[in-house]
Amino acid sequence: MGWVRKTVDSVKSLQVKQVLLRAISLAMVFTSGLILWKALMCMTGTTSPVVVSGSMEPSFKRGDALFLYKNKDPIRAGDIVVFNVKGQDVPIVHRVIEVHEQQSNGEIKLLTKGDANDMDDRFLYARGQLWLKPQHIMGRAVGLLPYAGWVTIVMTEKPVLQYILVGAVGLLFLTSKD
């Protein structure tokens, strides 16, 4: 418990200028990490959503992180795509099971289904919508990193944890003797 006393002592001995300097260097560490991450995303054309539902088990489990790639190649049956239904926040990761591409105008109609679901996704689409179009698709899943998304899921589902974590890291950083 001497650890607690040491922390309390260091909190008492803080000076404003020191605290500000530490706060700024902490912010810089966070933002440079964020810049690096976003720049990588930009350069490779990928994004990295996290799988939140179990509808693609056992291929993707809840908590896996996906690598998405978006390019001009037409979407074909078997592709695993990520899309947003109008009005819903959470993107859905499912497989394309039907493709119909019209001859006259190149218009493509897609039908998706989660591997673990018995029914296709028509019940998820907006009312009256029977097909998905390529513009609804955010990208195609090309790779997977298991368990890497759990931190994001926990943070999103219990937002209070975000505040606790940021608060704790900030406090520890600000009060460390080094």
Add this chain to the structure above:
Amino acid sequence: MHSFWLRANAILTFSITILAFMCAMASVSDCFNSASPSAQIQITNINWFQKQRNGNEEVSLTMNITADLQSLFTWNTKQVFVFVAAEYRTPKNAVNQVSLWDAIIPAKEQAKFRVQTVNKYRFINQGSNLRGKDLNLTLHWHVMPKAGMMFADKLVIPGYRLPKEYR
């Protein structure tokens, strides 16, 4: 230089770097796998072939699917998702792909299989020009790794034809 937090930070950063490197290596090892899968599909029966009230046609067929996908499995493979799609052209649509059946192969031992099945998913055409139509039955497989890049490929088997009349 030896505070608890600095040490914890160093350990965490190092272990995350090593894990990321290992995942990348696992993925790269998949590139060295030269796969030689084989498959055959026979349509044993067209159960029925009807035109619905909304003008779309529907086909029900029974297929006999034999495949050997064992060479696709590596130590980094979690499972292989395999599906059979009917692919055809109509005057209205340049590309039509309809998935008829799929399965998940969790292990190499189950990758050599023979299955006789009615189409799992409904084969509904947009329009009514399937009579006498030629179609390809394509076996697609999607190799899902434990970590890293997924890859997919297919085997196109042409030469199937639907009956000239509804039945």
